[in-house]
Amino acid sequence: MENRLTHFDEQGNAVMVDVTGKQETQRTAIAEGTIRLSRESMEAVLSGTASKGDVLGVARIAGIMGVKRTPDLIPLCHPLLIGKTSVDFRIDEENNTITAICIAKLTGQTGVEMEALTGVSVALLTIYDMCKAIDKHMEIGGIHLCKKTGGKSGTFLGDARYEEDTE
Secondary structure (H helix, E strand, C coil): CCCCCCCECCCCCECCCCCCCCCCEEEEEEEEEEEECCHHHHHHHHHCCCCCCCHHHHHHHHHHHHHHCHHHHCCCCCCCCCCEEEEEEEEECCCCEEEEEEEEEEEECCCCHHHHHHHHHHHHHHHHHHHCCCCCCCEEEEEEEEEEECCCCCCEECCHHHCCCCC
16 A cells, blocks of 8 residues: 555645545444533533533534534545434543544445544534533543544554444
8 A cells, every 4th residue: 555645646736535436335434532521511511501501412413513514624525425423422420521422424435534533523612612601621632533444445443442343
């Protein structure tokens, strides 16, 4: 496999990768990231008393919309026909963290890694937005690709928690 940046031509100009010759395959990407909140913010999220409403419900919808709008945000991403996407949350009350997990799937000629990463990012930013009146010290981090399947490069496993078939 050639090790070069694919979004540049021989002259160094930014280009959209040509996927027209690629075979369509089922492709999946799983990404996650975490936000650390104050105890007060966590209690508001869990009890549903945040002044802006259902924090996790709104963040879930925002993450899904982020997946669908990825090519509007990342300049060289292909517009994709997403077959399925979901955003879920793992709550750690002891450490006052919420982890967002985004899964994106399609059958197509290019992967959905950027879509899953965008979904996680938008979900976490929405939690921040909805809780910032309580806590401006929230910290977002650890956004990463956990797993991807399909395409010429096959399966990438970056997080052992997703070793089993999570699709």
